[in-house]
Amino acid sequence: xxxxxxxxxxxxxxxxxxxxxxxxxxxxxxxxxxxxxxxxxxxxxxxxxxxxxxxxxxxxxxxxxxxxxxxxxxxxxxxxxxxxxxxxxxxxxxxxxxxxxxxxxxxxxxxxxxxxxxxxxxxxxxxxxxxxxxxxxxxxxxxxxxxxxxxxxxxxxxxxxxxxxxxxxxxxxxxxxxxxxxxxxxxxxxxxxxxxxxxxxxxxxxxxxxxxxxxxxxxxxxxxxxxxxxxxxxxxxxxxxxxxxxxxxxxxxxxxxxxxxxxxxxxxxxxxxxxxxxxxxxxxxxxxxxxxxxxxxxxxxxxxxxxxxxxxxxxxxxxxxxxxxxxxxxxxxxxxxxxxxxxxxxxxxxxxxxxxxxxxxxxxxxxxxxxxxxxxxxxxxxxxxxxxxxxxxxxxxxxxxxxxxxxxxxxxxxxxxxxxxxxxxxxxxxxxxxxxxxxxxxxxxxxxxxxxxxxxxxxxxxxxxxxxxxxxxxxxxxxxxx
Numbered sequence: 001x002x003x004x005x006x007x008x009x010x011x012x013x014x015x016x017x018x019x020x021x022x023x024x025x026x027x028x029x030x031x032x033x034x035x036x037x038x039x040x041x042x043x044x045x046x047x048x049x050x051x052x053x054x055x056x057x058x059x060x061x062x063x064x065x066x067x068x069x070x071x072x073x074x075x076x077x078x079x080x081x082x083x084x085x086x087x088x089x090x091x092x093x094x095x096x097x098x099x100x101x102x103x104x105x106x107x108x109x110x111x112x113x114x115x116x117x118x119x120x121x122x123x124x125x126x127x128x129x130x131x132x133x134x135x136x137x138x139x140x141x142x143x144x145x146x147x148x149x150x151x152x153x154x155x156x157x158x159x160x161x162x163x164x165x166x167x168x169x170x171x172x173x174x175x176x177x178x179x180x181x182x183x184x185x186x187x188x189x190x191x192x193x194x195x196x197x198x199x200x201x202x203x204x205x206x207x208x209x210x211x212x213x214x215x216x217x218x219x220x221x222x223x224x225x226x227x228x229x230x231x232x233x234x235x236x237x238x239x240x241x242x243x244x245x246x247x248x249x250x251x252x253x254x255x256x257x258x259x260x261x262x263x264x265x266x267x268x269x270x271x272x273x274x275x276x277x278x279x280x281x282x283x284x285x286x287x288x289x290x291x292x293x294x295x296x297x298x299x300x301x302x303x304x305x306x307x308x309x310x311x312x313x314x315x316x317x318x319x320x321x322x323x324x325x326x327x328x329x330x331x332x333x334x335x336x337x338x339x340x341x342x343x344x345x346x347x348x349x350x351x352x353x354x355x356x357x358x359x360x361x362x363x364x365x366x367x368x369x370x371x372x373x374x375x376x377x378x379x380x381x382x383x384x385x386x387x388x389x390x391x392x393x394x395x396x397x398x399x400x401x402x403x404x405x406x407x408x409x410x411x412x413x414x415x416x417x418x419x420x421x422x423x424x425x426x427x428x429x430x431x432x433x434x435x436x437x438x439x440x441x442x443x444x445x446x447x448x449x450x451x452x453x454x455x456x457x458x459x460x461x462x463x464x465x466x467x468x469x470x471x472x473x474x475x476x477x478x479x480x481x482x
Contacts, residue, residue, distance in 0.1 A: 042080030088425030109427035119143025119194030133470035142185025189476030212243035372436025375447035379435030
């Protein structure tokens with residue numbers, strides 16, 4: 001009887017012991033088994049925490065649930081030995097918000113892409129057109145440019161004004177109508193407000209400052225393609241300060257040109273004075289824009305040799321005065337060559353510059369920055385030249401752009417990180433081979449050395465090839481992705 005009575009007591013003690021061990025393991029943060037996806041043996045690099053070590057990442061659904069020193073088990077395991085596991089890249093400046101561009105950018109490691117310079121004039125319709133899932137996550141700004149085009153009756157059918165929307169002077173009633181459009185866009189979930197004073201020469205700085213005030217009232221950053229060189233930069237920063245608007249200067253390398261060091265110094269001085277100012281750069285010496293834009297309104301006064309630095313995207317040909325005039329009438333996009341490698345390197349090396357592509361591709365034609373911006377920074381400027389460290393480059397591709405948006409858009413607080421609870425958006429690349437391959441003549445060549453990209457917990461790039469998944473979700477201010 002004593003023996004039989006002792007067995008339940010021993011069993012109970014054993015069960016208590018097991019429970020204690022389980023509880024201790026739970027308190028110690030040990031991961032539980034059985035993830036949907038495990039990224040094993042990779043060099044996990046998280047710019048937020050500074051983590052740079054071999055770890056195992058466990059994903060359930062759309063969320064990272066473990067970053068573990070111990071191996072994990074899961075339905076799908078990717079062996080990332082000798083590869084870097086980084087947050088998915090966040091591109092703040094991507095005009096190619098359609099399938100073809102998404103297919104290129106995701107193979108460059110991008111998992112979230114935003115149209116924040118030009119933006120849209122109808123935020124609700126923009127998001128509605130992309131419902132049902134895309135290749136990457138996506139978001140948009142409400143734009144001063146499209147609002148101005150709408151109110152002034154611009155004849156342009158592209159992104160940019162082709163007439164009065166750029167050059168015209170707005171009346172008080174028209175300024176009020178623009179404000180109404182901008183406020184409506186913010187109410188519909190726009191993550192930022194876009195501006196392009198370089199494309200709207202008819203808008204005095206007083207108009208820009210007035211619209212900056214709408215951005216400030218809505219709690220969003222103002223992303224601007226500014227005009228006027230260093231003086232224009234100082235004027236823009238002053239206007240943003242007066243309005244109380246967070247300011248983001250797009251493609252500092254393009255806007256600054258020969259004055260890149262002075263541009264960066266002016267931005268740093270504003271930051272040192274306590275103003276919220278950020279900027280971005282892409283790693284190429286040529287820009288691209290619509291040939292009918294106001295940037296080229298003075299083309300007839302150019303010397304003949306200037307036209308050769310312009311390359312028509314549709315054909316790849318370098319232009320002459322005659323062919324430029326013809327293209328100006330028919331429309332299209334043009335690549336503008338001219339910046340030196342030294343200027344590009346100065347921008348990419350600066351800790352101020354978030355990495356953003358300013359990309360767009362259509363029917364295989366466009367700028368190589370759409371397909372290769374992030375791989376080029378990692379391959380050329382990090383690995384080959386050592387102009388920037390790997391962790392610093394990743395910070396400016398992931399954490400910094402997420403932080404630029406997260407005050408207005410809380411969903412961004414879980415992007416740009418590799419940590420428990422963060423969104424499962426990951427770029428997994430080989431630091432020894434990652435490189436861009438697209439050219440000005442063929443922008444549709446994908447980057448190399450990025451074998452896996454995970455978007456929303458689903459493998460979107462698998463061994464370098466696209467899958468059929470559509471995990472990308474809308475990112476809207478105040479609204480969590482679905």
